[in-house]
Amino acid sequence: MPAVMAKYPGLACNGVAVGINCLPIVKKNLYRSRYKFSPYICVVNDINLNVMANTLYQTKSTVTGGRNGKVQSEDGVLNLELRIPKEMGGPGGSYTNPEQLFSAGYAACFDSALNFVAAQQKIKLTGTRVTATVGLEKADPGFKLTAALDVAIMGIPRDQAQKLLETAHQVCPYSNALRNNVDVKLTLLEEEY
Numbered sequence: 001m002p003a004v005m006a007k008y009p010g011l012a013c014n015g016v017a018v019g020i021n022c023l024p025i026v027k028k029n030l031y032r033s034r035y036k037f038s039p040y041i042c043v044v045n046d047i048n049l050n051v052m053a054n055t056l057y058q059t060k061s062t063v064t065g066g067r068n069g070k071v072q073s074e075d076g077v078l079n080l081e082l083r084i085p086k087e088m089g090g091p092g093g094s095y096t097n098p099e100q101l102f103s104a105g106y107a108a109c110f111d112s113a114l115n116f117v118a119a120q121q122k123i124k125l126t127g128t129r130v131t132a133t134v135g136l137e138k139a140d141p142g143f144k145l146t147a148a149l150d151v152a153i154m155g156i157p158r159d160q161a162q163k164l165l166e167t168a169h170q171v172c173p174y175s176n177a178l179r180n181n182v183d184v185k186l187t188l189l190e191e192e193y
Contacts, residue, residue, distance in 0.1 A: 059073060059074060059075075060073070060074040061073045061074070061078060062074070063082070065082070066082075067082055067083070067084045067090070067097060067098065068082060068083055068084055068090065068091075069081075069082050070082060071096075071101070080095070080096050081095045081096070082095060082096060082097055082098070083095035083096075083097065084097065085097055088136070099134045099135065099136055099145075100134075102132075102134045102145070103132040103133060103134040103147075104132070105174065106132040106134065106147065106149070106174045107130045107131060107132035107149075108130075109172055109173060109174045110130045110132065110149055110151070110168060110169075110172045110174065110175065111128055111129070111130040112172075113168040113169075113171045113172035113173075113175075114128050114130070114151070114153065114164060114165070114168040115128060116168075116171065117164055117167045117168050117171055118164060121164075123156060123160070123164065124155065124156075125153060125154060125155045125156060126154040126155030127152070127153075127154040127155065128151070128152065128153050128154065129151070129152040130149055130150070130151050130152075131149070131150040131151075132147065132148070132149055133146075133147065133148040133149075133150070134146070134147050135147075144182070145178075145182050146182065146183070147178060147182050147183075147184045147185070148184065148185040148186075148187065149184060149185070149186050149187065150187045150189055151165055151186065151187065151188055151189060152188075152189045153165065153188065158188070158190075161188055162188055165186060165188050166186075169184070169186060
């Protein structure tokens with residue numbers, strides 16, 4: 001028995017004994033399997049082998065033709081033509097682009113994070129609204145994204161709304177994905193109070 005197996009008896013991921021950097025997890029055995037799973041996250045070379053057990057949802061979209069092509073989700077619900085905007089030298093028109101799609105996803109996700117945090121803290125809101133602005137800039141090398149969120153939180157005092165905004169920014173998966181890579185400007189709108 002390897003030393004790590006002696007240290008963490010019963011440790012197995014997908015039936016394979018592993019055990020480099022094994023960490024306890026909060027939710028044990030998130031799915032049933034014919035294999036015995038330990039209540040540990042097993043990390044080998046910084047790869048989380050238990051990642052699928054923690055995945056709440058995933059989807060796929062396929063693009064053909066790049067920025068002047070077509071995007072379709074695996075279920076066909078999203079089925080759009082893409083064009084480069086006129087501001088970038090493209091044809092523009094009544095088509096979407098990656099920045100529009102990203103801004104829509106970020107706004108929806110952040111608004112959900114606001115309401116999730118409010119519910120967790122038992123704060124009653126009368127409404128929320130998030131407008132996400134996503135831009136594309138030249139960088140060295142290549143390009144980089146910029147992001148800004150204009151947020152309206154109704155029904156609570158401004159100082160409480162500001163704290164809620166900051167907490168939601170820590171919870172939102174889009175914000176977490178962008179952190180330390182894209183500076184996100186957060187603005188709590190004043191006219192809503």
